[in-house]
Amino acid sequence: MDFTEVLKRSETGPLTTAEDFLLNNVSKNAMELARKAQIKFNPATLVNQDLEAADMLFQAGLDLIEKSGVFCSSSRRIIQFKREEIQNHLERLPGEVPVGKGKDHRVVRHRKVEDKAFPAIFGGPFNCDTDEKTFVKFNEAYAREPLIDILFFPGYLKELDGVIIRPGSGLSTRAAILYGMLSREAVMRAGRPDMAIAGHAVMALNEIACSNEEWGLRKTDPRAMVLISELQVDDVSLTRMAYYRLIGAPTYMAFTPLIGGYGGGPEGTAVVAVASFIAASILGGDIVHIGPQHIKLKVQTGQHSLWLSSIVNQAISRNTKIVATTSHTTAARPGSLQFALEFSALAIASVISGSNQSGPRPAEPLGYNQNSPLMCRLFAEVGRATTQIDLGKANEIVSELYDMYKDNLNLETSPKGLSFNDLYDLDTLEPKEEHFKEYEKAKEILKGLGLPLN
Numbered sequence: 001m002d003f004t005e006v007l008k009r010s011e012t013g014p015l016t017t018a019e020d021f022l023l024n025n026v027s028k029n030a031m032e033l034a035r036k037a038q039i040k041f042n043p044a045t046l047v048n049q050d051l052e053a054a055d056m057l058f059q060a061g062l063d064l065i066e067k068s069g070v071f072c073s074s075s076r077r078i079i080q081f082k083r084e085e086i087q088n089h090l091e092r093l094p095g096e097v098p099v100g101k102g103k104d105h106r107v108v109r110h111r112k113v114e115d116k117a118f119p120a121i122f123g124g125p126f127n128c129d130t131d132e133k134t135f136v137k138f139n140e141a142y143a144r145e146p147l148i149d150i151l152f153f154p155g156y157l158k159e160l161d162g163v164i165i166r167p168g169s170g171l172s173t174r175a176a177i178l179y180g181m182l183s184r185e186a187v188m189r190a191g192r193p194d195m196a197i198a199g200h201a202v203m204a205l206n207e208i209a210c211s212n213e214e215w216g217l218r219k220t221d222p223r224a225m226v227l228i229s230e231l232q233v234d235d236v237s238l239t240r241m242a243y244y245r246l247i248g249a250p251t252y253m254a255f256t257p258l259i260g261g262y263g264g265g266p267e268g269t270a271v272v273a274v275a276s277f278i279a280a281s282i283l284g285g286d287i288v289h290i291g292p293q294h295i296k297l298k299v300q301t302g303q304h305s306l307w308l309s310s311i312v313n314q315a316i317s318r319n320t321k322i323v324a325t326t327s328h329t330t331a332a333r334p335g336s337l338q339f340a341l342e343f344s345a346l347a348i349a350s351v352i353s354g355s356n357q358s359g360p361r362p363a364e365p366l367g368y369n370q371n372s373p374l375m376c377r378l379f380a381e382v383g384r385a386t387t388q389i390d391l392g393k394a395n396e397i398v399s400e401l402y403d404m405y406k407d408n409l410n411l412e413t414s415p416k417g418l419s420f421n422d423l424y425d426l427d428t429l430e431p432k433e434e435h436f437k438e439y440e441k442a443k444e445i446l447k448g449l450g451l452p453l454n
Helices: 003-012 018-036 051-068 083-091 135-143 170-189 205-210 235-247 266-282 303-319 337-351 373-386 391-408 433-448
Strands: 070-072 077-079 096-099 106-109 121-123 150-152 196-198 223-227 251-255 287-290 323-330 356-362
Touching: 003 077, 003 235, 018 051, 018 070, 018 266, 051 083, 051 266, 051 303, 083 266, 106 323, 121 373, 135 150, 135 170, 135 373, 150 170, 170 196, 170 205, 205 235, 223 235, 223 266, 235 251, 251 266, 266 287, 266 303, 287 303, 303 323, 303 337, 303 391, 323 337, 337 356, 337 373, 337 391, 337 433, 356 373, 373 433
Parallel strands: 121 150, 121 356, 150 196, 223 251, 251 287, 287 323, 323 356
Antiparallel strands: 070 077, 096 106
């Protein structure tokens, strides 16, 4: 669908309230469609083994987006789509998105279930709060990791010159400009000057300020948008989308289906997630990111999240050419073994099901710079190794990993971890010995479970 038509419908569609849309368009329809399709969560198969069920789920999600549309919270209008329009859009998708340039050029592709091609790796601070002094070093350490294809969400600058940044302020525009400058400096220092940077600086309209071909984010860098839960968008995202489409930048559309929210349990939420994938693509998302979040746990590595990521990615992989990726948000923080076990479980469940990889990060960082480039190396290695196994083996490994951490998913009691400043030598940008031993221990556990890591 032409994006101009989307914008028109955001001004002319049926008028309603957010509450009415969520209850009557989303919740009621999603649960009914899940029952009709006989979609059922099974804790014994955290990696879905029934591909026909994935196909049924896709049809349910297709029905939902046709019935519900997308709510524009700014205009209070529903952007509606006809079935023929949706199908025509899906048929025209290219199935690949070029990013970066020169020797750092990559193509992020649509993947199949049990695909033998390596997933694209979006790796970086993943929006953790990052202090001005460490920003470049932190991102340079990520960009030095050769398995990372795209530097991912370089981090939020929460304050400048000792002053807390107020969203929408002039200072936040200055922060957005510095975000572009410092991110570009980081990849240049790492020897990857044309590496793609998937970024959003402040998630506001003044984020456009970090766009600059010389010193900031370029036309070859994916720019991130958010589809608000569930199936909602606002004027800020639509305006930014219009700008990025004009300059020709690829767009990275993220959404977070909330298990236990308006979709109900994992089954209804899976229907919402498929509809959200389709909606994000129609709205202009070239790369679409699912964050399979549990509304109470606030993490993406519980049993419902693992299953939802698997069956939803399979539904999208088997029935569309949408370029999909999955975010990885854990209860444990970097600097703990549990962090590695959690993101490995979700990586295996999603990659085997047809997804690329984005992450990982802790759901609740405790302070600045709380992430690890070394753990992102393991994240990439796990994704690559997953291409050598099948759905059955993936389910065995994921189930065993889940059993190792399932009793410790409470954010208050899960491992507190350490920051990049504690885990790395800030002069050499190499991981400290204890952190490297932790990486090796995680690899040995994964090998012992049958994952073919080198």
